[in-house]
Amino acid sequence: MSRGSSLRARFFFILAALALGLSACAPATPAPGPTASPTPVVVEKVVTPTPAPRPREFVLGTSWEVPPAYHGNPFAPGGVGGAWWFVFQPLLIYVPATGEAIPSLAESFEEAPDRITFRLRQTGWSDGTPFTSKDVWASFVLMKLMWNWPGEVDRVETPDERTAVIVWKQPLANPKALISSAPILVNVTAYGKFAEEAAKWLGQTGAEAEEALNKIRQEVSGFKPEKPVAVGPFQVESVSASEMILTKNPHHYAAKNIGIDRIRFLRWTSNEVMWAFHLAGELDASHAAAPKDVADQILQRQPKTRLQLVTDLSEFALLFNLRKAPFNDVRFRKAIAYLIDRDKVREISYYAGLTSAPYSHGVLKSFEEQWLGKDFLGSLTAYNLDPAKAEALLKEMGWTNGPDGKWRDPTGKAPEFEILAQAGATDWILAAEAIATQLNKHFQVRTRTVEPGVYPTTLRGGQFDMAIQFGSAWWGTAHPLTGYYRLYQGEAAEFTGAKDVMATMKGPQGEDVNVAQALDSLLKEPNPERQKAIVRQLAWITNENLPVLSLLEKQLMIFHVDGVRVTGWPAANDPLWTVAPGAIERFYTHLLIQGILKPAP
Amino acid sequence: MGTAAFLGDLLQALRENRRAVVGGLILTGYLLMALVGPALVPLDPTMKYAERFRPPSLAHPLGTDYAGRDVLAQIIHGSRDVLAIAFLTALFTTAVAVGVGTLAGYSGGAVDAVLMLLTNVQLTVPAVPVYLLIGSVFQVRDPIGFAALISLWMWGPLARAVRSQILSLKERDFIEAARVLGLSTFHILFRELFPNLTPFVVIHFIRIMRDAITASVGLIFLGLAPFSPTNWGTMLNLAVFQTGAIYIPNALHYVIAPMAVIVLFQLGAIFFAHGLDEILNPRLRAPA
Numbered sequence: 001m002s003r004g005s006s007l008r009a010r011f012f013f014i015l016a017a018l019a020l021g022l023s024a025c026a027p028a029t030p031a032p033g034p035t036a037s038p039t040p041v042v043v044e045k046v047v048t049p050t051p052a053p054r055p056r057e058f059v060l061g062t063s064w065e066v067p068p069a070y071h072g073n074p075f076a077p078g079g080v081g082g083a084w085w086f087v088f089q090p091l092l093i094y095v096p097a098t099g100e101a102i103p104s105l106a107e108s109f110e111e112a113p114d115r116i117t118f119r120l121r122q123t124g125w126s127d128g129t130p131f132t133s134k135d136v137w138a139s140f141v142l143m144k145l146m147w148n149w150p151g152e153v154d155r156v157e158t159p160d161e162r163t164a165v166i167v168w169k170q171p172l173a174n175p176k177a178l179i180s181s182a183p184i185l186v187n188v189t190a191y192g193k194f195a196e197e198a199a200k201w202l203g204q205t206g207a208e209a210e211e212a213l214n215k216i217r218q219e220v221s222g223f224k225p226e227k228p229v230a231v232g233p234f235q236v237e238s239v240s241a242s243e244m245i246l247t248k249n250p251h252h253y254a255a256k257n258i259g260i261d262r263i264r265f266l267r268w269t270s271n272e273v274m275w276a277f278h279l280a281g282e283l284d285a286s287h288a289a290a291p292k293d294v295a296d297q298i299l300q301r302q303p304k305t306r307l308q309l310v311t312d313l314s315e316f317a318l319l320f321n322l323r324k325a326p327f328n329d330v331r332f333r334k335a336i337a338y339l340i341d342r343d344k345v346r347e348i349s350y351y352a353g354l355t356s357a358p359y360s361h362g363v364l365k366s367f368e369e370q371w372l373g374k375d376f377l378g379s380l381t382a383y384n385l386d387p388a389k390a391e392a393l394l395k396e397m398g399w400t401n402g403p404d405g406k407w408r409d410p411t412g413k414a415p416e417f418e419i420l421a422q423a424g425a426t427d428w429i430l431a432a433e434a435i436a437t438q439l440n441k442h443f444q445v446r447t448r449t450v451e452p453g454v455y456p457t458t459l460r461g462g463q464f465d466m467a468i469q470f471g472s473a474w475w476g477t478a479h480p481l482t483g484y485y486r487l488y489q490g491e492a493a494e495f496t497g498a499k500d501v502m503a504t505m506k507g508p509q510g511e512d513v514n515v516a517q518a519l520d521s522l523l524k525e526p527n528p529e530r531q532k533a534i535v536r537q538l539a540w541i542t543n544e545n546l547p548v549l550s551l552l553e554k555q556l557m558i559f560h561v562d563g564v565r566v567t568g569w570p571a572a573n574d575p576l577w578t579v580a581p582g583a584i585e586r587f588y589t590h591l592l593i594q595g596i597l598k599p600a601p
Numbered sequence: 602m603g604t605a606a607f608l609g610d611l612l613q614a615l616r617e618n619r620r621a622v623v624g625g626l627i628l629t630g631y632l633l634m635a636l637v638g639p640a641l642v643p644l645d646p647t648m649k650y651a652e653r654f655r656p657p658s659l660a661h662p663l664g665t666d667y668a669g670r671d672v673l674a675q676i677i678h679g680s681r682d683v684l685a686i687a688f689l690t691a692l693f694t695t696a697v698a699v700g701v702g703t704l705a706g707y708s709g710g711a712v713d714a715v716l717m718l719l720t721n722v723q724l725t726v727p728a729v730p731v732y733l734l735i736g737s738v739f740q741v742r743d744p745i746g747f748a749a750l751i752s753l754w755m756w757g758p759l760a761r762a763v764r765s766q767i768l769s770l771k772e773r774d775f776i777e778a779a780r781v782l783g784l785s786t787f788h789i790l791f792r793e794l795f796p797n798l799t800p801f802v803v804i805h806f807i808r809i810m811r812d813a814i815t816a817s818v819g820l821i822f823l824g825l826a827p828f829s830p831t832n833w834g835t836m837l838n839l840a841v842f843q844t845g846a847i848y849i850p851n852a853l854h855y856v857i858a859p860m861a862v863i864v865l866f867q868l869g870a871i872f873f874a875h876g877l878d879e880i881l882n883p884r885l886r887a888p889a
Contacts (some may be wrong), residue, residue, distance in 0.1 A: 272842050279848060291667065293654065293852065294845035347650040348668050416742065418827065426843040433830055434668070437646045447828035
C-alpha cells in the first residue's frame with residue numbers, strides 16, 4: 001500500500017469511528033413494539049412562559065476594587081469605585097460652557113459674596129433615612145478631615161433641616177464650579193459620630209488636636225461598609241470582578257422620572273478593552289481615547305454609535321524636572337520647545353486634541369481668546385519648530401554639536417535623556433514616543449514606561465528628566481485659576497519642582513511676582529477684568545519660563561450609542577456636554593435625573 | 602578525539618539532522634539580519650501621519666506603522682538589540698548556572714547545601730517582584746544591563762540541572778581513574794567533566810536565548826528597561842495595545858510582522874536546540 005492510500009484509509013477509519021461514536025450519543029429511536037390496542041394519547045398543553053421583561057439598562061465602563069477589597073466608604077482607599085457619581089450627587093451642576101448652575105440635590109439656591117444658601121430637596125438615602133442639611137454638614141466636615149478639601153469653605157451652617165449655608169473664607173472667583181465638584185457623600189446616620197468628633201478638633205492647632213484628628217482619620221479609614229449608602233439616583237446592587245450593577249434608589253426624588261432600571265458597569269481595565277466592547281456593541285457610552293483609525297472602525301461597525309468631542313478642560317504636557325541640569329536652565333527648556341513639532345505629537349498620540357502650539361501659557365487653547373486675546377498673545381514668545389533658534393540657545397549655554405549631529409554639554413559629554421510615560425496610558429506613551437523620535441535627531445532620548453501605581457511617586461521623587469503628564473488642568477472649573485494652581489502649587493508643581501524653584505518670577509514689565517500671592521489674588525478677585533489682568537501676568541510668566549511644555553488640549557472622545565438601549569442624547573452643540581470633564585458620570589447621571597436620557601423604544 | 606575532528610563529526614551530524622539544519626539556517630538568518638541588515642536597510646524615523654498603516658508594497662515590503670514608518674526597517678534595526686539581549690542573557694545565565702551547579706555538585710557537603718539553598722530561593726521567589734526591586738534601584742540603560750537584570754533570576758533551573766549532571770558524572774569510572782592518577786581538580790573539571798557537559802549546556806544556552814526575548818518584552822512594559830520602539834516585543838505591544846492596529850483591517854500587517862519574527866526566532870531556537878539534543882545526546886541519537 002502506498003503512503004497516500006494508507007493515509008486515506010486511516011482518515012476514513014477515523015471518520016467512521018467518529019460517526020459511530022456520534023451515533024452512539026444520539027437518543028435511541030424507540031423500537032416498534034408489538035401491535036397493541038390503541039392507548040389514549042395525552043396531549044400536554046405546551047405553555048410558553050412569558051419572558052421576564054428585560055431590565056431597561058444603561059451599560060458603561062468603569063473601574064473599581066475587586067471584591068473582597070471593594071467597600072462602600074468614600075473616604076477609605078478603594079471605596080465606591082466608578083459608581084461614585086451615580087450614588088452621590090452634588091447640590092448643583094455647573095455648566096462650564098454657559099456658566100449656568102442647575103440645582104441638583106438642592107431645589108434652589110441664593111448667592112451672596114461670602115456664602116451660598118441652599119434649599120434642599122425632599123429626598124432620601126438608599127437606607128431609607130431622609131436627606132437633611134446635617135448630611136451636607138457631615139459631608140463637608142469629613143471632606144475637610146480626610147482630604148483637607150475644599151479649603152475655601154469656612155463652615156456649613158444648618159439653620160433648619162432643609163436649609164444648608166456654605167460660608168466661604170473669602171469671596172471666590174467661581175464658587176458654583178467648586179460646589180458642582182463636591183457631591184454629598186455621607187449621611188449623619190452612618191457617619192455622624194465621626195463628623196461630630198472631627199468638628200470639635202478641626203481648625204485647632206497643636207499636637208493634641210493633630211493627634212485627635214489622626215485618630216479620627218484612622219477610624220474613618222477603618223470603617224468599611226459592604227456598599228455605599230446612596231443619596232444619588234442609584235445604589236450598588238452587586239459587585240463582581242467583571243461587573244458592577246446599580247439599581248434605582250427607591251427613595252430618590254427623581255426615581256419615577258428615571259426610565260432606566262439599572263446601570264451595568266463593565267470593567268474598564270484599559271482603553272483597548274473599551275474599544276473592543278464598543279466594536280462588539282456591548283457599551284452604551286465611554287470616553288476611551290482612541291486613535292483615529294480605531295474611532296473610525298467603531299463608528300463604521302456600530303452605525304448607531306456617535307462620537308462627541310468636548311474639551312476635557314485639561315492638557316497633556318511635557319513636564320521638565322526643574323530640579324536638575326540642564327532642565328533647570330530656561331534656555332535649555334526653550335531649546336527643547338523649538339525642537340518639537342507639537343502638531344505631529346498631537347496627530348500621533350491624540351488626534352482629537354487641539355494643539356497648544358505655538359504657546360505654552362497655561363490657558364487652554366479653546367479659552368485663549370476669552371482670557372488672553374490676540375494682542376496679548378502677540379506679545380508672547382511663539383515656540384514653533386525652529387532648530388536654528390534651538391541651536392542658538394544651546395550654543396549660548398556652551399553646548400556643541402558633535403559629528404553625529406548630537407549635542408554635547410560644556411564638558412563634552414553627550415547626555416542621554418529619558419521621557420517617562422505611565423504604562424497603560426496609550427496616548428501618553430505615544431506622545432512620549434513621538435517626542436523622543438523628534439528629539440533623537442539632536443540628543444539621545446528614550447521613552448520609559450512606569451507602572452501607574454508608582455508613576456506619581458517616581459515624579460514626586462524627581463526621578464525623571466522629562467515626563468508626560470497633565471499640565472494645566474481646569475477639571476470641572478473652567479477657570480485658569482485651577483490650572484495655575486496645579487502648575488505652581490499643586491500636583492504638577494510637586495512633580496516638576498516648580499513649587500520651590502518658581503516661587504518668585506519676573507513679570508512682563510520686569511517686576512517681581514510672588515506666584516503664590518498672585519494665585520491668592522486670583523482666587524479672591526470677583527471682578528472679571530481684574531481677573532484677566534492677573535491671568536495675563538501668570539500666562540506671560542508661564543510661557544516665558546516653561547515649567548512644562550503644553551502639548552495639546554485634550555478633548556474627551558465620548559462614544560455614545562443612540563437607539564439600542566438608550567436614546568435622547570443631547571444635540572452635538574448642547575452646552576450640557578461641557579459638564580462631562582472631570583467627572584463624566586456626573587453628566588450621565590444628570591441626563592438620567594432630568595429624563596433627557598431614556599430607554600430606547 | 603581532537604577538537605577539529607569533533608567539530609567535523611558535529612557538522613556531519615548536523616547536516617544529517619533536518620531539524621537542526623532548519624533551526625540553524627533560521628538562526629543564521631537572524632544573525633545576518635542583525636549584523637549586516639542595518640547597513641543595508643536604513644531606518645528613517647520621520648513620522649508621516651498621512652502614510653500610516655500602508656499595506657505591504659515594493660517600497661515597504663512589510664507595510665508602514667502607525668506613524669508611517671517602514672516596518673521592515675524597524676524589524677531589521679530592532680534585531681540587533683533583541684539578539685544582543687538574548688545572547689548576553691544566555692551567556693550570563695549559563696556562566697552563573699554552570700559555576701554554581703559545578704561547584705555545588707563537585708564539592709558536595711556544606712558548599713552544596715548553601716548553593717542549593719540559594720538556588721531554591723531563586724526558584725521559589727517569583728521573578729517579577731525581584732526585577733521591580735532591582736529595577737527601582739539600578740537603572741537599565743543598555744543591552745548589557747538589561748541582560749544582567751534578566752539573568753539575575755534565570756539561572757536556577759540550569760544550575761540544578763548542571764549539579765545533577767556533575768553528581769552523576771563524578772561517580773563514573775573515568776573520573777575515578779583521573780583521581781587515582783592524581784590529576785588536579787582543574788584538570789578533572791576542565792578536561793574531563795566540562796567536555797561532557799558541553800552539549801547539555803549548549804542546548805540550554807539556546808533555550809535561554811529564546812526565553813530571554815519573552816522576558817525582555819515583559820520588563821520593558823514594567824518600565825524596568827527603556828522603551829525601545831524597534832524592539833519586536835515593543836512593536837507588537839504598540840500594535841495591539843497602544844495604536845489599536847489589531848482592530849483595524851488595513852493595519853493587520855503591523856500586528857503580524859513583529860509576531861512572525863518572534864515566532865520564527867522561537868521556532869528556529871527550538872528546532873536547533875532539539876536537533877542538537879538529538880545529535881549530542883547518545884540516548885536520543887538514531888542508530889547508524
